[in-house]
Amino acid sequence: MLLSTFLLTLNWKELLMGHEEWSFILEIILRTAIMFLTIIIGLRILGKRGVKQLSIFELVVIIGLGSAAGDPMFNKDVGIVSSIIVFGVIILLYSIITHFIGKHKAFEQLLEGKSICLIENGEFAIDNFKKENLGSDEFFAELRIKGVSQLGQVEAAIEEISGEISVFYYDEKEVKYGLPIMPGSLDKILTVIDKEGHYACTFCGHTEIKTTGNAESCPKCKKDHWVVASGKKRVT
Numbered sequence: 001m002l003l004s005t006f007l008l009t010l011n012w013k014e015l016l017m018g019h020e021e022w023s024f025i026l027e028i029i030l031r032t033a034i035m036f037l038t039i040i041i042g043l044r045i046l047g048k049r050g051v052k053q054l055s056i057f058e059l060v061v062i063i064g065l066g067s068a069a070g071d072p073m074f075n076k077d078v079g080i081v082s083s084i085i086v087f088g089v090i091i092l093l094y095s096i097i098t099h100f101i102g103k104h105k106a107f108e109q110l111l112e113g114k115s116i117c118l119i120e121n122g123e124f125a126i127d128n129f130k131k132e133n134l135g136s137d138e139f140f141a142e143l144r145i146k147g148v149s150q151l152g153q154v155e156a157a158i159e160e161i162s163g164e165i166s167v168f169y170y171d172e173k174e175v176k177y178g179l180p181i182m183p184g185s186l187d188k189i190l191t192v193i194d195k196e197g198h199y200a201c202t203f204c205g206h207t208e209i210k211t212t213g214n215a216e217s218c219p220k221c222k223k224d225h226w227v228v229a230s231g232k233k234r235v236t
Helices: 002-009 011-015 024-046 056-074 080-103 105-112 126-131 135-143
Strands: 114-121 153-161 165-169 197-201 207-210 226-228
Touching: 002 114, 024 056, 024 080, 056 080, 080 105, 135 165
Parallel strands: none
Antiparallel strands: 114 153, 153 165, 197 207, 197 226
């Protein structure tokens, strides 16, 4: 009873259209069509560089274009001409900055950052890894997607400026023992070795053969947490 009364007293026009009249629907359709075509033209001018995997700079450009295009589609107070002018300014600035990026390497690195090596010779490049806002679980997930089950399969892993991870693999005959990265593989941390074999440091991925007794600290990072290393080959 209360629900039916509520539905009867509800101002459906205000709920669906806000303060606009029903006739504004046709104007919304026209505005959206115009801004949609403007976006296509703008991206066409920007070229393929603007629509591939985005760097930080390119992401800012796309967000700016989206903001300029979105409001005039449904907001009567925002004129289409104003938004098109914003489009023109963004594209002009993009063209100028892209020109300087092509001419000056230092300017490109300042604006977009640079690629950074996260794994080198099957071990973490720990100084570089600390600089990146990237959790180990997230990074391991990226590697697993690429078919990696342990770090000894990886000659180098590089985080590109787009955020993508490029992985270069050892040849099957060169794969060595490394830190396992499968789910749950780091749960059994060892500080005392009860069986001789290959072990990997959980912090930096350094591997070495250990005999029974105290595991001792890693010579590379000075941590003392170890797990049994994996010598598994990569399955392709």
